[in-house]
Amino acid sequence: MRLLPRLLVATLLFAAPSALADDAHTLYQTSIIDALLQGVYEGSTTIGDLHQHGNFGIGTINGLDGELIGLEGHFYQVRSDGSVHTLDDDVAVPFATVIEFEPQEHVDLPGAKDFVAFSRALDGKLSSLNTVVAVRIHGQFPWLKVRSVPRQTPPYRPLAQVVEGQSVFEFVNMPGTLVGFRTPDFMRGLNVPGYHLHFLSDDGEHGGHVLDMRLEPVIVDLDYAESVEVDLPKDRAFRGAGLNRDMKDDLRKVEQGGR
Template sequence: MAQHSSTCSCAEDVARSFARHAEHNEDMVLYQTSLMSGLIDGVYEGDVTIKELLEHGDFGLGTFNQLDGELIAFDSNVHHLKEDGSAHVARPEQKTPFACMTFFKPTIERDLDEPMTNKDVEALVNELVGSDNLFCAVRIDGDFEYVRTRTVPRQEPPYKPMLQAIAQQPMFEFDDRTGIMVGFRSPEYVQGMNVAGYHIHFITDDRDGGGHVVEYRLKRGRLQMGIISKMFVDLPRTQAFKKAHLTPEDLDKAIKEAEG
């Protein structure tokens, strides 16, 4: 009997240890609704609401139906960055045609104590990740000398392809502001499905503005990163998506022009 009790206790200890390990080492999963190639072809209507999006993550980015500005999410809060450069809390019933979300669990953190450009930060992230084949979620809280952004303008049907829709997109510059950058570094092999390379959105600490990041210079800040090992893609069931041309010959060039 004593031996049986000891074995039971050992098994329980192993189970508890495994549960603690799983709790602190759970894989980060990237949830994505639709494809970037769908946006490029003009698929600007989706059925996933902001409320539903938050069931799949507390951190991410994307856009809103009708290509109405930029979406930024962190700490389970979602903001709508509009074409006039302003920022507003997103409503739960708003919908998105394309977004990427994850539950952010940073495993790498660094204080950035010296001025750095976006290229400097990207090089550091690449070094810390150690592989071009992995997804990475990136958050920077910092003081910025400047941040240059752009925001896609709301479209009306019949929808034009994205490169035509953003031909006159507004640009903004935020000087000497504190804020948060949220985004992902994605491998080259997902170009078209997602955006290869860096895709980053910005919002000011006072939540009055932001947009899709074009370039920046950081004075000082805090970098947090999490490696993503799983990806789930939720494809739309709309007629527009079913009829979209998702593999054009110039897809790579189009995405670089649209998101660069």
């Protein structure tokens, strides 16, 4: 029975490729940040599935095996040793957010001395703070501090404990692209409120989850989501997770740890 809707969707997409255009400005995410925080590190969604929903985004890989970056239709993994790898379609992801990136706005941003200053400055430029905004910044970055996380094995520990063993890398005058999202506070629990950015260098050899950075003036490309699709895992780890509590303190440790 459960197969039927998927088959219908597949049929419709093949019959009418223009239906894909409806994906424009639709944010897709698999699982929710609070589940990741609690150690739900395996999902059944694959890189192939992400390709169906977007060409741009961020997330992680099953077993928490590094940081995920989607850019121009390719999905990359930054492992905890700092190496970057292209991800095949059959690789599974426990948490990811993607969009078919079609920027509606391009804003000039003056330099920013750190991540907090950047967040404040870009907030002041956005035409709305009340939806998820996909953010792409290409440039040469005077200073970036990024991290990646080490692959885990069951039984999984909460993310706040795992990041104590994260690898941190700093880059100076590195050309590349920042890929990520600004999520409104009202989506707390589903995703990371505020800016969540990953970095990929132009040579494809460096990257990670951005902890802090310094910026020269840049142009920021913005795609405002008009709808959000959340795919909830059906496995026992997700269904059994204690998701009815406030994970704010864990989130702060995970997103800003080492800043």
